[in-house]
Amino acid sequence: MSLDILFYILGGLTIGTALMVVLSKHPVRSVLYLVLTFFLISANYVLMNAQFIAIVNIIVYAGAIMVLFLFVLMLLNLNKENEPKHSPLMTIGAAIAGGALFLVVVAAMREAILATPMIDTNSEKVGLVENLGQVLFTKYVLPFEVSSILFLAAMVGAVLLAKKEKQTIE
Amino acid sequence: MLLATLFESGVKIEHYMVLATALFVIGVFGVLYRKNAIILLMCIELMLNAVNLLLVAFSTYFGQADGQLFVFFIMVVVAAEATVGLSILVLLFRNTRSVDIRLFNKLKN
Numbered sequence: 001m002s003l004d005i006l007f008y009i010l011g012g013l014t015i016g017t018a019l020m021v022v023l024s025k026h027p028v029r030s031v032l033y034l035v036l037t038f039f040l041i042s043a044n045y046v047l048m049n050a051q052f053i054a055i056v057n058i059i060v061y062a063g064a065i066m067v068l069f070l071f072v073l074m075l076l077n078l079n080k081e082n083e084p085k086h087s088p089l090m091t092i093g094a095a096i097a098g099g100a101l102f103l104v105v106v107a108a109m110r111e112a113i114l115a116t117p118m119i120d121t122n123s124e125k126v127g128l129v130e131n132l133g134q135v136l137f138t139k140y141v142l143p144f145e146v147s148s149i150l151f152l153a154a155m156v157g158a159v160l161l162a163k164k165e166k167q168t169i170e
Numbered sequence: 171m172l173l174a175t176l177f178e179s180g181v182k183i184e185h186y187m188v189l190a191t192a193l194f195v196i197g198v199f200g201v202l203y204r205k206n207a208i209i210l211l212m213c214i215e216l217m218l219n220a221v222n223l224l225l226v227a228f229s230t231y232f233g234q235a236d237g238q239l240f241v242f243f244i245m246v247v248v249a250a251e252a253t254v255g256l257s258i259l260v261l262l263f264r265n266t267r268s269v270d271i272r273l274f275n276k277l278k279n
Contacts, residue, residue: 007181011189018193018216022200027208034212041219047176048230053238057222060245065215065252072256073208076263084205084270094202102195109187115232126235127226135235136242147246154250161257 007047014040027078031069038062050127176230186227193220207262207269211255218248 017040020033038061045054125131136144193216200213222241229237259269266273 003176004181015192018196030209041223045226048226050226050238053226053241086205091203094199097202098195098199101198105191126233127238132235132238136239140239143243150250154253158253158257161261
């Protein structure tokens with residue numbers, strides 16, 4: 001019963017902070033709300049006993065990616081004054097489009113027929129590091145290696161973009 | 171074990187489906203509403219996290235590890251995407267002195 005209430009509290013807070021990301025005018029405040037959203041999503045993962053994903057979510061998203069965003073915001077020195085203005089017509093249009101999408105997807109989900117889950121003995125251990133590592137290094141070892149090439153490509157791309165600018169300054 | 175019994179305590183998988191849809195729609199709304207290119211990238215992160223949440227929920231629901239590994243690979247792709255996207259944004263800011271997404275329609279010509 002208490003897990004039920006915990007889910008509703010976490011879900012409500014997650015939606016609230018996600019809305020604040022979009023609605024707050026100050027970009028730095030937006031980033032901080034997004035960090036809070038990621039922490040709440042991690043709490044949801046813990047609730048589902050996906051411990052490895054919960055920790056990786058905090059380390060990668062809240063720790064690395066959001067710090068990168070914050071660095072870029074500080075570097076560009078953005079604040080409330082040079083925030084781009086938007087028209088009220090655009091706001092109404094975006095709200096209607098988002099609401100319509102939500103209604104369509106929820107209506108489609110109501111029609112969906114889900115398979116009944118198989119409850120076996122190790123289903124509660126599925127999110128633990130031991131189990132995930134076992135699957136990652138047997139079934140998914142090729143995508144794991146390919147992702148290292150992706151990182152290399154991203155690294156080369158980022159360095160190249162930064163270097164090109166330096167040459168034009170000189 | 172207390173934590174493993176989430177789906178037997180009244181929380182249904184449909185609840186997570188609605189929660190993930192709501193988060194995704196907030197991300198879509200942000201992409202349409204905001205004009206700041208960095209906030210746009212953040213809204214994309216929000217949408218990807220909504221998908222991650224649903225994948226983990228179904229992975230736990232069916233007791234299969236595959237969904238959680240997909241989340242792991244999505245995180246890898248997001249890290250690469252954020253790096254390259256932000257470096258392109260910094261480059262564009264140096265040229266136009268603005269992060270207004272509407273200025274970037276100069277690329278049309």
